[in-house]
Amino acid sequence: MKRFAKFILHTILGWNIESGFPKHPKKYVVIAAPHTSWIDFPIAILTRMSLGTMVHFIAKNSLFKWPFGYFFRALGGTPVDRSKNNNLVDSIIDIFNNKEEFRLGLSPEGTRKKVENWKTGFYYIAKGANVPIVMATLDFENKKVKISEAYYITGNKEADFKHFKAFYKNIKGKNPELS
Template sequence: MKRIAKFILYTILGWKIENEFPKHPKKYIVIAAPHTSWVDFPIAILTRMSLGTMVHFVGKNSLFKWPFGYFFRALGGTPVDRTKNNNLVDAIIDIFNNKEEFRLGLSPEGTRKKVETWKTGFYYIAKGANVPIVMATLDFENKKVKISVPYYTTDDKEADFRHFKDFYKNIKGKNPELS
């Protein structure tokens, strides 16, 4: 599968990858931005497969119903019921605490629409599970996937978010007007 994914991503689609997902630590959150199109998902899956690193994801539960439910679960997905008032942050912290190895990919925007501020759940999951954050982006303008080194949060949330935003500065998503 890895060879096929590389062939599709590199040869057919013409993408390049800058850096790899870290092998250590074995647990971290991957935040991917900007998330502006459904096309982000297949490119991210091809990237993950090309690098041979499992990065799990959560998605709205409607994606996991028949006929696509099996497919999304096989890709490493877990459904989330966003209509209920549940504490998703604590639930994901528990997953991190109960696994030897776990990587979770999230979009800090929480949607493909243009947003003024990011959601903060990824940040509190990282702090609560004591795991770093790896930043990743799909730079459609240059057809390049960029992956950062692990970043451990500090006690200065504003400085941490400036660090995150700096990584994504000047990156154009598939639909740049939504970035």
């Protein structure tokens, strides 16, 4: 499957991966931005498969209804009910604490629409689970996947967010007007 994913991503679609996911530590939060199109998902899945690194994801529960539910779960997805305040951050921290190896990919924007401010759940998940954050982006302008080293948050949220934003500076998503 790894070879097949590489063939599709590199040969057919023309994408290159600048760097892979860190091998250590075995647990971290991956934030991927900008998230501007549904196309981001299949490219991210192909990237993950071609690198041989499982990165789980959460998505709105409507995506997990028949006939697609089995497919999204098989890809490592978990449905969430975004209409309820169900303490999702604490639930995800528990998952990290109960696994030897776990990587969770999230979009800090929380949507494909243009947003002024990122959601902060990923930050509090990393803080509560005591895991680093890895930044990833799909640079559509250059057809490159870029992945950072693991970054351990400092506890200074403002400084940490400046660090995150610097990684994504000048990156254009599929729909740059939504970046």
